[in-house]
Amino acid sequence: MGEKKRIGVLTSGGDCAGLNATIRAIVNRAVVTYGWEVVGIKGATNGLMTTPPEYIDLHLSKVESLLTKGGTLLGTTNKGEKRLEECLDLIVENYHRLGLHALIGIGGDGSLAILHRIAKYGNINFVGIPKTIDNDVYLTEYAIGYQTAVNVATEALDRLHSTAESHERIMILEVMGRDAGHIALNAGIAGGAHIILIPEIPYNIENVCRKIAERKQHGFNHTVMIVSEAVYTRNGTCRVGKIGQFFADMITELTGIDTRVTVLGHVQRGGMPSPADRILASSFGVAAVDLIAQENYNKIVAWQNHQVVPVPIEEATGKIRIVDPHDTLVKTAVGLGIYIGEHEGSLEISHNGSGHPAQMFPLADSKILNASIG
Template sequence: MVSCAATNSLLTLSDMTSHKRIGILTSGGDCAGLNAAIRAVVHRAIDTYNWEPIGIFRATQGLMERPIGAVKLTIPLVDRLLVMGGTYLGTTNKGNPFAFPMENGELLDRSPEIIEGYHQLGLDAIVGIGGDGSLAILRKICQQGGMNFVAIPKTIDNDVGVTEHSIGFDTAVNIATEALDRLHFTAASHSRAMILEVMGRDAGHIAISAGIAGGADVILIPEIPYTIANLCERIRLRQLEGKNYSLIIVSEAVKTECGEIVQVDTNRYGGIGHYLATKIAAASGAETRVTTLGHTQRGGMPSPLDRLIASAFGVAAVDLIAEEKFDRMVAWQRREVISVPIEEAISQYCAVNPQSTLVKTARGLGIYLGD
């Protein structure tokens, strides 16, 4: 893969053609499927509309740089990206442009630099791929600077409002499910309670989906309370039934019984698996082990579903620009791509509904969820 630094170049008004020029950037955490979306935007822009797509490096940071961190995107360049994980354009989830940390410790509003970069490139519109936080920031900048903006949702947490699927979620679920599949055998061999901690900063979508698909005995998500006593009782009942092991999947955002979030540091969740292991061992005597998937859920080749959804989103986003329907986000509903106002999408946080079909399915399978 060509590095961002190697292809950095200043694209100015003198490079413009008589056709539309649209920018594309990826913002926030990386995930599988971003490159498939970039590829789709480029294909639709060139093949259908004869427009010029411009890739912007490192999210809004590329627009702050002088020379601007951007590159002309071509079909030969992006066609090799379909199966690649991560993002060719690079990304960042640090540094709010409205309060950007400088080397001297000062917080500076750098949104005017981003707006200036957009106009220097002569862009007619920009496609931003991100989660709810990134999209909220991008939308505010675009409104402030008179920039035409269309959004594509991505997040392994699948918590962006309105859309049933966000880019990256399916791949993350596949990875977590495969991990459970593998843990079954070592858990049974050693008569252990195996705990798998998965991502999900505030929502339990990965845990509930992978837990059902991977045959977990316990699924703990932040949306449903639990007690150590009831959890250990479920393990004890399995032992009485001759089931000498248990598989437990837990979302990183699950709190302790005291209502505390376990964190690696002030910015990162992590450690609830080890907390549970200590409590379970002390209360039930079960030998426990913990596996934390961490960033493996973000990496690797995107699943076929993520490639499909990312491709459909990319094509639809370019069509919205052609129709001059700005300040909108593409979304997946009932097997179709629709568009909704970005404000509507980011104002409706999508946590797991305790009355949802997946929760009812888990309970129907005898999986302990809490309560």
């Protein structure tokens, strides 16, 4: 089995389903296959910014039941970057104090970039594993936690359909996604939404209301809509946690139809990981340990074309993976009659550095819309 190594693992950034399953896979591969020891750093990089460092020894018995558990056994944080800059030397010192040969960091694009910077500063052997419900880590088709979040959002839509129909209402579901609309797009299609709004494609509030009017003209007195938290208002502001209410107010004003909002929020992060996330987490965990065995560092493991491949971390950070307006799923939504914004090929869609649409569309005349719907 070669040299016996001692490796560390930490989870950083926002929590999501599948983190524990990843830790379990890392420990199983390292201990069973290679005979190594695994140390879990507590509280992300915070565990390396204390004297002595805060950690737990990860034996097989410690991770046996982690496959289906949400959250992270090790704890995590998405704060404290300023303190981190002040503690770089201490982090490197504690890495060596623990006798680590390599470090595996499980995080989103921001966390992976920070961990890579630490690794470069301290000449630490580092391998990254992408996790985020937003699914916006560059160069990987899937990140841990995303598919569970889609399942949760889809179930919410399933439940909103029946209450919307019963009360002849418009129901709006606001989902997470930060700068990317992957959750809204995928859950919207799977959950039968009639309107999907994502930050990558401009929308026209008039056409949103026209879609509602068309449904009413065809005898459907309810509409279900899903909107990503990063969609901009008409004056170019992003109101995370409030964008759903913004649309509810606008639609009620323009149509006179009772409109209700559900903000799914952190429900998307918690709970038992889906089978797909358990499989991805297991695959990523095994692959990350194998990269250490091969001494193939400064990489993240990525899912591409149904296989796990190593990707240089410099290429995977600094950019985000957003929805391509010409993606197959966008075309699928259009083909299903879903209003997904001003998607026509003749429309020039541009984005700023965060992936937000640079072009928005004006509000319609409320009297015209009320007349068309009434």
